[in-house]
Amino acid sequence: MASLLHLLLLSLSLLVLASASPSPPADEGSYIGVNIGTDLSDMPHPTQVVALLKAQEIRHIRLYNADPGLLIALANTGIKVIISIPNDQLLGIGQSNSTAANWVKRNVIAHYPATMITAVSVGSEVLTSLSNAAPVLVSAIKNVHAALLSANLDKLIKVSTPLSTSLILDPFPPSQAFFNRSLNAVIVPLLSFLQSTNSYLMVNVYPYIDYMQSNGVIPLDYALFKPIPPNKEAVDANTLVRYSNAFDAMVDATYFAMAFLNFTNIPVLVTESGWPSKGETNEPDATLDNANTYNSNLIRHVLNKTGTPKRPGIAVSTYIYELYNEDTKAGLSEKNWGLFNANGEPVYVLRLTNSGSVLANDTTNQTYCTAREGADTKMLQAALDWACGPGKIDCSPIKQGETCYEPDNVVAHANYAFDTYYHQTGNNPDACNFNGVASITTTDPSHGTCVFAGSRGNGRNGTSVNITAPSANSTTSSGIRSDLYYSRGIWSILTVMILNVANIL
Numbered sequence: 001m002a003s004l005l006h007l008l009l010l011s012l013s014l015l016v017l018a019s020a021s022p023s024p025p026a027d028e029g030s031y032i033g034v035n036i037g038t039d040l041s042d043m044p045h046p047t048q049v050v051a052l053l054k055a056q057e058i059r060h061i062r063l064y065n066a067d068p069g070l071l072i073a074l075a076n077t078g079i080k081v082i083i084s085i086p087n088d089q090l091l092g093i094g095q096s097n098s099t100a101a102n103w104v105k106r107n108v109i110a111h112y113p114a115t116m117i118t119a120v121s122v123g124s125e126v127l128t129s130l131s132n133a134a135p136v137l138v139s140a141i142k143n144v145h146a147a148l149l150s151a152n153l154d155k156l157i158k159v160s161t162p163l164s165t166s167l168i169l170d171p172f173p174p175s176q177a178f179f180n181r182s183l184n185a186v187i188v189p190l191l192s193f194l195q196s197t198n199s200y201l202m203v204n205v206y207p208y209i210d211y212m213q214s215n216g217v218i219p220l221d222y223a224l225f226k227p228i229p230p231n232k233e234a235v236d237a238n239t240l241v242r243y244s245n246a247f248d249a250m251v252d253a254t255y256f257a258m259a260f261l262n263f264t265n266i267p268v269l270v271t272e273s274g275w276p277s278k279g280e281t282n283e284p285d286a287t288l289d290n291a292n293t294y295n296s297n298l299i300r301h302v303l304n305k306t307g308t309p310k311r312p313g314i315a316v317s318t319y320i321y322e323l324y325n326e327d328t329k330a331g332l333s334e335k336n337w338g339l340f341n342a343n344g345e346p347v348y349v350l351r352l353t354n355s356g357s358v359l360a361n362d363t364t365n366q367t368y369c370t371a372r373e374g375a376d377t378k379m380l381q382a383a384l385d386w387a388c389g390p391g392k393i394d395c396s397p398i399k400q401g402e403t404c405y406e407p408d409n410v411v412a413h414a415n416y417a418f419d420t421y422y423h424q425t426g427n428n429p430d431a432c433n434f435n436g437v438a439s440i441t442t443t444d445p446s447h448g449t450c451v452f453a454g455s456r457g458n459g460r461n462g463t464s465v466n467i468t469a470p471s472a473n474s475t476t477s478s479g480i481r482s483d484l485y486y487s488r489g490i491w492s493i494l495t496v497m498i499l500n501v502a503n504i505l
Helices: 003-021 046-055 068-073 087-097 097-109 131-152 181-196 209-213 246-262 287-302 375-388 410-424 479-504
Strands: 031-037 060-063 080-084 116-122 158-160 161-166 201-206 268-273 318-320 368-371 438-439
Touching: 031 287, 060 318, 080 087, 080 097, 080 161, 087 097, 087 131, 097 116, 097 131, 116 131, 131 158, 131 181, 201 246, 209 246, 246 268, 287 318, 368 410, 375 410, 410 438
Parallel strands: 031 060, 031 318, 060 080, 080 116, 116 158, 161 201, 201 268, 268 318
Antiparallel strands: 368 438
16 A cells, blocks of 8 residues: 555656646647737737637747737637737847846746747847847847746747848858848847757748849749749859749848858748738739739748758748738738738638648638627617518527527527528628628637537537637636646546545555
């Protein structure tokens, strides 16, 4: 009996140790992520954003801030997140350890590990867009890293900063590339930090911008990843390496620029890349077809793990710019880099046949029409009466005793009626209004045995896929509370073990 109890206590200590220290995320090779900007006049609710990410099987995202509502909604989803310190907060964090520590406490420790934060992006393109902050950039990065180190998270969460490729001079041929020497006082210590912490260099790679600025030197097909004949490939005269697309050439130029400064083992992470689907009159190649071509080819190129000519087979994970069209930005092309509109409908359907499930963004049968949050109940009832009357939909499933009667309230019944009418009109967005009390969502409102029209769950044995908004006080919104539940789970397991030992004895 003593030996059994000793074994039990040993198991307890191992379980407690395992719960105290989350293990580093496994290297999963190359992946595609998506940036999420919020410059929308009608920004979707965080739960709607997460529903879209799940439907598209997007498992990696990058935020331009550390929005608490979205970080809470991402808890326990398994989606990996890069959060960012905006440029306007950089000076304070670079000048004060305590400011950096408070930022990490509020935006990282409060959410991790329930929300899988994998990296902190300190500013963005600081050296080209905020020159006065350049002297404190590396200090800010080190202060954030020190705060993570104090929380024992430095091995789990990387720290870096995205650079613009405009810092790389003489980028072709790639073997001749080097960073702007006037910035070496910042770039050299930055690379030293990245190397010493096993982090990566974040780079924003935009073949569209390079193509636009080349005055016809860069062919459109070369920028779009389109197949080109061997005699049209670009050849690096120093290495005799051939390049069939601008993306690979710029990534390799980044590697060579680091090697020029004697840094040869820092991986590159592409934090932004994309193509606008609409532009001004002087942007004739900002079209739906070209945006579709570029992003479809980019996704295939990254996921097939071919790497680049300089580093074949080495992952070049990339975040697409971006999830939504942002209608409040200035300039037509700036508004139109998104894969989706605010209502979750795709701007264009990516050409990804046989390329896996990630971002297979045909959501035409995966959008729903439901009651707008906070809508007046009297107006909802009037709209419900219209849908079941003049709207000529079958409302029998929401009658007492039928599959969609429960919950018996006007919102739930209106959800069913609105969505049924919306799908009967062929998912026409104009059909989801009902005098302003309805809106389109990507969240499946099906519940229990009540399966809504267009649901992926038709015939799914009644499994609920409803997603509700977590409160700001959610018990899974912080690492501490998540660990508490995990610890309770351990004690439950041990209780069963103790009972089993008692029975054996």
